[in-house]
Amino acid sequence: MKMAGSAPAHQQPKPSFGLIEHLSAQPLYLLCCDEILHACQLIDQCCIRIQTDDINSELNTLCVKVSQLEEAISQYAMTGPSQHLADLVRQYSGCHFATDDQAHAAYIMACAVKALEVMSDWMLETEQNALPKGMKVPEWPWDFYCEFVERQVNETERIEALDMYVIYLEPITTLPALKSDESRPLALYAIREATRRKGGLHSGQDRNKEMSTRDAALVKKARTLLHNGMPRRSVTTAVHRWFEQQVAKPSKERPKWVALETDKALTRKRVEAILKEHKVLLT
DSSP states (O other): OOOOOOOTTSOOTTTTTHHHHHHTTTTHHHHHHHHHHHHHHHHHHHHHHHOOOTTTGGGGGGGHHHHHHHHHHEEEEEEEEOOOOOOHHHHHOOOOOHHHHHHHHOOOOOOHHHHHHHHHHHHHHHHHSSSSSTTTOOOHHHHEEEHHHHHOOOOHHHHHHHHHHHHHHHHHHOOOOOOTTTTHHHHHHHHHHHHHHHHHTTTTTTTTHHHHHHHHHHHHHHHHHHTTTOHHHHHHHHHHHHHHHHSSSGGGSSSSSOOOOOSSSHHHHHHHHHHHHSSSSSS
């Protein structure tokens, strides 16, 4: 399976390096890599604020303890004074010597971990549901397998996962104690981008209509090339290259038929399948 590249020997890997390396090897990673990377950036920021050279320090397990009790802490922190959040983190974690900044960082990190878990669980469940129960992962080329799993994505479930991702990050932006926290701008950005992506999934009210518009554009391009004398065997490659060029354009310059959430062009095999489906090419 495809893995992220190793960090240079002279560079100390970030705390989230292993997480990203693992998650980037999942077939649906490209559909939610932005959400994953934003959550990991929050985790890295907070680790720096909490870290200590003492390997036996209770601070090293602070985030784990806070993650387990994040809901209870959030519930009580919403109603109390601003300093109440740090007190709650110390109380629930049993780490009474943590500073306010360390306590806040542990809470933010716990929120980010929860949000990351949502996207990880969505990727895993979607992949598991893509194959018949008990069937082993086929020994297909990696790109082909990723494409197969992507075609099984339930857009309603994907939107629900993005909703939960945002819900877990929202306390970072709404709790009075974190109003001036250094991690708040990143959380706001992560929420805004996830909301934009969700809006893209909702846009047009019917994703199938978007997909049909895209397919119609590919078919029209192929028929134009054939009409202009291009050999039929060369059409798929030409249409695929053209589609890659359209997706690579800045969002404002893209044709309207390129869906907002499209992060990468279809594979050549998928373009060929669409052209065959619409009888432009022989099956």
